Amino acid sequence: ELVEKTQEGQPLEFIFGVGMMLPQFEENLKGKEKGDKFEFKIEAANGYGLSNPENVIELPNATFERDGKIEDGLLVKDNVIAMQDNQGNRFNGRVEEVKDDSVVMDFNHPMADKDLYFKGEILDVRDATPEELDHGHVHSGGHHHH
Numbered sequence: 085e086l087v088e089k090t091q092e093g094q095p096l097e098f099i100f101g102v103g104m105m106l107p108q109f110e111e112n113l114k115g116k117e118k119g120d121k122f123e124f125k126i127e128a129a130n131g132y133g134l135s136n137p138e139n140v141i142e143l144p145n146a147t148f149e150r151d152g153k154i155e156d157g158l159l160v161k162d163n164v165i166a167m168q169d170n171q172g173n174r175f176n177g178r179v180e181e182v183k184d185d186s187v188v189m190d191f192n193h194p195m196a197d198k199d200l201y202f203k204g205e206i207l208d209v210r211d212a213t214p215e216e217l218d219h220g221h222v223h224s225g226g227h228h229h230h
Contacts, residue, residue, distance in 0.1 A: 097224050099216060102217070106130075109202065118206055121206075123203040124202055126199065128197050128198055131195065132200075133192075140188065143187050145187065159182045161179055164179075164194075165178075167189075
């Protein structure tokens with residue numbers, strides 16, 4: 085199943101070695117130079133991990149209420165809902181099951197339990213600018229994206 089593909093003229097750009105990418109992704113690209121082709125697999129356990137049953141929890145319907153109401157179409161199986169815990173941490177949960185008074189939510193990463201396959205070509209390698217390192221992302225083609 086193809087999950088993501090970069091478009092010609094819009095390659096994946098990242099700063100190597102700062103934790104933007106999966107460690108094994110970077111390890112497989114280490115030492116590669118412009119023009120090098122690559123193809124590799126990352127086992128699920130070394131990618132986004134394996135599903136943890138503790139990340140599947142049942143929440144009362146009241147959790148999803150706004151002004152005493154639950155938005156129509158919100159609590160539907162496989163719907164992904166942006167949520168926040170008591171400490172203000174944000175994360176996404178997938179509706180696993182809707183019961184009469186509660187909802188079973190899965191907070192595992194959507195790519196948990198999946199082996200990952202990568203194939204491509206290195207189009208360019210350069211040192212990151214101090215500004216890019218400070219901002220934590222690539223400024224491509226003179227553009228500054230946030």
